[in-house]
Amino acid sequence: MPDLDKRAELLRAVVGYLEDNGVSDLSLAPMAEALGTSKRMLLYYFGDRGGLLSQALDAARPDAGEIFADVTTEEEFVAAGRTLWRAITRGEQRRSVKMMLQVLSLASTDPDTYQQYARMTVEVMLGPIAAALVALGHPRADARVRATLVVSGLRGLCQDGLVTAQRTRVDAAAELVIAAAVAPVR
Structure with a gap:
């Protein structure tokens, strides 16, 4: 069962990362490292790269x-x-x-x-x-x-x-x- 507080915190961090680094070269491994998590955790909470981008855009607008x-x-x-x-x-x-x-x-x-x-x-x-x-x-x-x-x-x-x-x-x-x-x- 996903930890909703952890997911919300991670989503805020993902949005901040994308705001700082852009989306054109989005790669989950460097993002995960920069955020102090793992690629596996990003996939667990957001599905795939597309799901992560979609949810980050939703959260940011x-x-x-x-x-x-x-x-x-x-x-x-x-x-x-x-x-x-x-x-x-x-x-x-x-x-x-x-x-x-x-x-x-x-x-x-x-x-x-x-x-x-x-x-x-x-x-x-x-x-x-x-x-x-x-x-x-x-x-x-x-x-x-x-x-x-x-x-x-x-x-x-x-x-x-x-x-x-x-x-x-x-x-x-x-x-x-x-x-x-x-x-x-x-």
Whole structure:
């Protein structure tokens, strides 16, 4: 029977390792050594390399479902969008953004290995944001398009911010992206 506390502690360590070392050359043996455990224990708690990566990505991303759960007005949507932006640029998830960007990039060059993780990374953010937009009265297809604007727009701005370190300009652009998601179409 797995020790759930040990598993949670190990998952936090795995996420930290991937944030520091990236995912492109992920090998369980060096990771296990760096974490003071064994490859066998990583496999015991996470299944295989793919299971480990999937669970690390899940643990590292902000909970968009929670952030957008109680949105009933456009103002609340904008506030939720700002909360998400702060989480991925200043909060706990800011370090994991590099890991997420790497997985998304690797999906285009090594789709057999990374595409399923990249799709999941996008979908788990799109779903809750689109649901909030549907709750605001947007048709489902339009809500998915608007949610795509938020997810892809903020992700691109994260990358811009990491590359340029121009926080003021990037934060202002994030405000525009979030506002555009609820703006009427002309």
